[in-house]
Amino acid sequence: MKSYQEKVMEKLLHGHGCANQLKLIMDHHAESDSSMEREDLAKSVLHCFTDALSILTDTNDHHQDDDQSNNSSARDSSHVLESNRKPLHKRGRKTSMAESSDYRRHESPNPIYHDGFLWRKYGQKQIKESDHQRSYYKCAYTKDQKCEAKKQVQMIQNNPSLYSTTYFGRHTCQLHQAYETFPTDTSDPQDSHMIRFDHPDSSTHHIIHLKDEKMMPSEKAEEWSSPSEYMSSEVACAVEAFGFNPVRTSSDFS
DNA sequence: GGCATTTGACCGGC
DNA sequence: GCCGGTCAAATGCC
Secondary structure (H helix, E strand, O other): OOHHHHHHHHHHHHHHHHHHHHHHHHHHOOOOHHHHHHHHHHHHHHHHHHHEEEHHHHHHHHHHHHHHHHHHHHHHHHHOHHEEEEEEOOOOOOOOOOHHOOEEEEOOOOOOOOOOOOOOEEEEEEEEOOOEEEEEEEOOOOOOOOOOEEEEEEHHHHHHHHEEEEEEEOOOOOHHHHHHHOOOOOOOOOOEEEEEEEEEOOOOOOEEEEOOOOOOHHHHOOOOOHHHOOOOOOHHHHHHOOOOOOEEEEEOOO
């Protein structure tokens, strides 16, 4: 019996082969003008990715169950006594987060912007200069792995709704651990997916929000040399034109 | 019961 | 004193 990794690899290799065929046809479109053949190949690629995602989704569900039982014992052993709480004078801000040099901003129509990390909400405030409340999130691994990444989410526009997500600090948590517990519910037809690309010579990053794109497993993205190896040619061309490097992918589950 | 979220209070910077 | 960021008890959900 095949393991789920083998099943996923089989699907991905098939999809990769179909994508290569599609690319060849598109490169030599003068010789072959079969739109039906291209459409079939595109469907095959999409189908392979959908199957691979389904397998991963099922597997993730089992991993989450395992993780929950393992984490519960870890939490018990790291139980913090009441007397170990931070003194009151440690509370409150030290410096403005917006004045921090290490922050990145992203705007999205979706308030629940999934960037591949797990976040825990720790506050919400009505901001004077805005009509909308601002939500504060910490990395879910703040305690376990002393990850100090944070983000703020705030609605900046009503119609159409637009949310600003500002990131502070860098994740020091183990990425693979975050992905293993990352929900990947693809049952929703409105489901959308995102890819993050870090620019090679700067600290900026760019995020592509993909509707109806089926993505590959995030950990694979770092192994590929070209975006065309794991995403649709349309998106890959756009990404390669920008010269960005793929870093990670994620999917919405709202 | 355990977990995440909500919410009011607290804190430090300005 | 105002404001934004954080804490932690209360609350809700599963």
